[in-house]
Amino acid sequence: MKDLIIFGNGQVAELVYYMFNHDSDYRPVAFTVDEEYIKEEQLLGLPVIPFHNIVETLSPENHDMFVAISFTNVNKLRAQKVSVCKKKGYKLATYVSSKATTFPDLTVGKNCLILEDNTIQPFVTIADNVFLWSGNHIGHHTSIENHCFIASHVVISGSVHVGSHTFIGVNATLRDNIKIGKDNVIGAGCVILKDTDDENVFVASPAKLANIPSSRLKRI
Structure with a gap:
């Protein structure tokens, strides 16, 4: 060891x-x-x-x-x-969970953290210093550039390019065949359907608070 x-x-x-x-x-x-x-x-x-x-x-x-x-x-x-x-001369380690689903052709860089229940399809390239928290889907032919952080339960469809230093929040969805610019912040629950520019910030609509308490609900 x-x-x-x-x-x-x-x-x-x-x-x-x-x-x-x-x-x-x-x-x-x-x-x-x-x-x-x-x-x-x-x-x-x-x-x-x-x-x-x-x-x-x-x-x-x-x-x-x-x-x-x-x-x-x-x-x-x-x-x-x-x-x-x-x-300083240190070699940087990478961790890929034994509980992640990967394929033999997966390319992963240095200082990457890939946690449990990630599904990473064939023809995916992950560069250096990328963190994938638990439970994501990374579609085929997708590439993720250096220094990204992808939170849990994100869906990245096939043939997506994610620019460097991008943050993608929980439950975000990226459709196929798009390019995400560098330094993007894609908030929790966002749905991205087209290319983005560098330094874009996306925020999803928050849940709406109903004007009655749960004790008055008749159908639940």
């Missing part, structure tokens, strides 16, 4: 620790963050090491790294830390 350092000390880092520890060929041995963000010296029984000391403490020759940061600043913070880790 290869030793793994996890960059981060929040809930995403804890989840990443669990997944790698129970469902991979990696053995997490430490967490690391910038020193000003260290809350405790240990997390889940492992040391939390200041990032500026990480190379001297746990060398890149013997350890890989995973950057466990969510979609802060439309994924740009995670992208920045991935770049810094690479410059």
Whole structure:
């Protein structure tokens, strides 16, 4: 098993620790963050090491790294830390859940997180630093560029191109044969039916609150 350092000390880092520890060929041995963000010296029984000391403490020759940061600043913070880790000489790990449905031709980049119940059809390409939370459908011949975050239960139909640094919220749906621009934010429940430009933001209509309480409903 290869030793793994996890960059981060929040809930995403804890989840990443669990997944790698129970469902991979990696053995997490430490967490690391910038020193000003260290809350405790240990997390889940492992040391939390200041990032500026990480190379001297746990060398890149013997350890890989995973950057466990969510979609802060439309994924740009995670992208920045991935770049810094690479410059320090660390190889970046990728996690693909054993409970995801994939096919032999799947291409996945570095520092990717693909959680359980994702269905990824043939001819799909996923670039570096892409997070797929649980339960998504990624249709055939789709490509996802670097530094994207796709939340749970998203449907991406066939032959879709997703631009870099894009965030797609829960239960969003993208029709087939469209191109999503870079730095898009597609909110929960949105339905995207045509190409988008860079830096587009989409917000779905929220549910409407009825003017009666549930205790007065006669048919339910």
